[in-house]
Amino acid sequence: MEDAGLLLIRMMIGVVFLFYGSQKLFGWFGGYGIKGTGQWFESIGVKPGNVAAALSGLGELVSGILFILGV
Structure with a gap:
């Protein structure tokens, strides 16, 4: 369950970075x-x-993609 929560947080933060970069x-x-x-x-x-x-x-766009991928 903890992994799912971390994945959700990582996805949300990554989407915010993608949003502002775009x-x-x-x-x-x-x-x-x-x-x-x-x-x-x-x-x-x-x-x-x-x-x-x-x-x-x-930088924001690439960071968002890498954040979502967990790099």
């Missing part, structure tokens, strides 16, 4: 995509914003 990369689920997220990064002083947005979105 918002940054593709603009899905009400996100702003790379361009909009890049503008936000530049507004807080992170330059170049588009590169930071792409890297953070990719």
Whole structure:
């Protein structure tokens, strides 16, 4: 039973990472995509914003997949 609970928690956290990564990369689920997220990064002083947005979105997307797989 404990393994099922851990699997459920891992899946939920992984889906959240996938959700936010897809918002940054593709603009899905009400996100702003790379361009909009890049503008936000530049507004807080992170330059170049588009590169930071792409890297953070990719990191979240890949992390979510690996988290779900249990890596």
